[in-house]
Amino acid sequence: MRVGQSIEVDLPGWTLRPRFPQVLQPVAAQPGSGRTTFKAIGSGSQLVTVEEQLGVGSCKYECAQLAPRYEQFVVVVVPADQVVDLALSEIDYGRIFLLKPGQRVVAAISSAALVESDPTVVVLDRVQSDNSLSMLNAERPGRVQLSGARFRVTLLVKAATSPYDVVATERDGGRTIPASVGQVIVFRLGNSAGFLPWRGGSGALDSVVDQGAPRDPTATTFTDLVPSAGIVLLRFEDDPRCWDQATCADIGRILNISLEVGG
Amino acid sequence: MTARVVGLMILAAALVGCGTFPHAGTQPVIGHVGGGATYQTSVGGRAKVQLFIRDFDRQVPHVVLTFVGGHNWLLEHGSISNDFSACQIGNGRLDCGAISTMEYQNIFFSGVATRPGVFQYTLAVSSEQDGHLEPIHAADGGPLIMRWVEVVNAH
Numbered sequence: 001m002r003v004g005q006s007i008e009v010d011l012p013g014w015t016l017r018p019r020f021p022q023v024l025q026p027v028a029a030q031p032g033s034g035r036t037t038f039k040a041i042g043s044g045s046q047l048v049t050v051e052e053q054l055g056v057g058s059c060k061y062e063c064a065q066l067a068p069r070y071e072q073f074v075v076v077v078v079p080a081d082q083v084v085d086l087a088l089s090e091i092d093y094g095r096i097f098l099l100k101p102g103q104r105v106v107a108a109i110s111s112a113a114l115v116e117s118d119p120t121v122v123v124l125d126r127v128q129s130d131n132s133l134s135m136l137n138a139e140r141p142g143r144v145q146l147s148g149a150r151f152r153v154t155l156l157v158k159a160a161t162s163p164y165d166v167v168a169t170e171r172d173g174g175r176t177i178p179a180s181v182g183q184v185i186v187f188r189l190g191n192s193a194g195f196l197p198w199r200g201g202s203g204a205l206d207s208v209v210d211q212g213a214p215r216d217p218t219a220t221t222f223t224d225l226v227p228s229a230g231i232v233l234l235r236f237e238d239d240p241r242c243w244d245q246a247t248c249a250d251i252g253r254i255l256n257i258s259l260e261v262g263g
Numbered sequence: 264m265t266a267r268v269v270g271l272m273i274l275a276a277a278l279v280g281c282g283t284f285p286h287a288g289t290q291p292v293i294g295h296v297g298g299g300a301t302y303q304t305s306v307g308g309r310a311k312v313q314l315f316i317r318d319f320d321r322q323v324p325h326v327v328l329t330f331v332g333g334h335n336w337l338l339e340h341g342s343i344s345n346d347f348s349a350c351q352i353g354n355g356r357l358d359c360g361a362i363s364t365m366e367y368q369n370i371f372f373s374g375v376a377t378r379p380g381v382f383q384y385t386l387a388v389s390s391e392q393d394g395h396l397e398p399i400h401a402a403d404g405g406p407l408i409m410r411w412v413e414v415v416n417a418h
Contacts, residue, residue, distance in 0.1 A: 171416055173301065174308025174376070237299060246318075246402040251409045252299030254311060 014050040040077040044132040045108035100160040105136040117145040176258040187222040200236040232259040291400040293320040303414040314370040328357040340374025347371040376415040
């Protein structure tokens, strides 16, 4: 988000614990509703922790109290005149992101601490960067790792006309698809009436965050990077919506796809 | 004398009761099924069926699974293997023997798709007695069945 913009956090039953009021300032809160509005007052990043307080049941002797649950997210605020396509922070450690040339990235890390494995794929904008945010431009197709203190992400910049090397659908069920190490594969599996979205895949592939992918409610999409050579067996499943009912006659769908990955 | 009359009345009432309320043994068995099956494959591809049957409300001495409707998975696939199951596969059906109330029976088998098409399978769970199949029922009183669609693409 940009300086001057507002963000509403709507988490009923959760308590917000923002820690750096110089970036986000609470402007409105509705007690008991879990809804709080913050205004971005300065550029930088803010880790927001939300805590769910679980009620204690009445008990007389030995009481087992459930530990509160925590979730965290990071809000990255850029100057009002900046537009970014992707925001990164330490919370994204180890993740892989897909980009197109021309897209702009902000990383919540000092530009002085940022290390790029290939500074020609994604180029640091030194004018717009400061000691809290690094602004980068995706320049050309390639792969780059950004790292720094408690920060490491991989960016894959692919040509806008061909962001995926292989596109597989449910029609590839039972088939073996040839692939190569480093390729990006998207599995676009059509959703069916009466069934939940597809799930599954394989831990043998690295999941890729593809924020630019068009939203398609008729299909479930998995985007993966092929990390190593060999045979990869993938299994996708979707369950009927009635799966938890005792009278459900429909059974789940299984889709097996193999990848033969060359070096 | 009075005691004998009372005894006869109780016996008569019991017999009338038998006529009014069916014997528990004649009520259909209630059970639960689930699982998954290969949705799409190509000719020559190995398709899998992974099922479970459980929660029978009483023991069934002889459970049989038969395909009803136009397609029989066991006849549409070749090289069928019984991957994990106590059921015997033969004559286009699965013969699972006795299943008790607490039992959770897994039935995994696979086979090679032999021809392209869209196949709609319905597998019915029955109790066989003296060569006669008696449907086992789901909790809603309908027949206990498993339905799925298999799409076999040409190469």
